[in-house]
Amino acid sequence: ILNVEQSPQSLHVQEGDSTNFTCSFPSSNFYALHWYRWETAKSPEALFVMTLNGDEKKKGRISATLNTKEGYSYLYIKGSQPEDSATYLCASTHYNNNDMRFGAGTRLTVKP
Amino acid sequence: DAGVIQSPRHEVTEMGQEVTLRCKPISGHDYLFWYRQTMMRGLELLIYFNNNVPIDDSGMPEDRFSAKMPNASFSTLKIQPSEPRDSAVYFCASSLAAGGGIGYTFGSGTRLTVV
8 A cells, every 4th residue: 555645634724825735655656646625525637747857747726746756746825815715635646556646635724 | 428337326225135226437538436525534446447457456445345337338347245344435537548647437326334
């Protein structure tokens, strides 16, 4: 079983603050890293897929980076808004298996 | 496409009863995954299928759990007999490929409560 770990477990910020959180994953046989946004009572929604070391992806105020050599990815949210409140999940896939394993997520709460 | 469709959305059952969760994947997706989400363990992979064939069921917690995919458009996850510790949200997801560079599409989940 792969160990995908996310930190922090939960995060409370004020509206307008910028924030970031971490996903660490096994670097051996790495293929891809996925970020999902998961709002309460909804299903996870795909944000980014990254495969190459140094990849950076951006979607509006949310961006992500990838370091495959050391096995981590950062997710950044610039100018957090209350609607950004959700659990952010990361998952990695590897050449030696065919499924995606998830971290436990970071629960973000943005206070107005 | 209507996306991945799961039913029921909510299920409340008594301990010892049989529970069947259903999933209809996106047409053309060759992979189907069953996940369980709990506060303690996050999102856990239970089992996945490729072209209707179970590939990895190592995440299935015990023999009370079974999953089938009789055809490309339907899968079931059955718990018999159910126990209170089975209470969780069960998600089904489908994909064109397993992992890799292609993300999964999740259904809305079934919230199971066993009392």
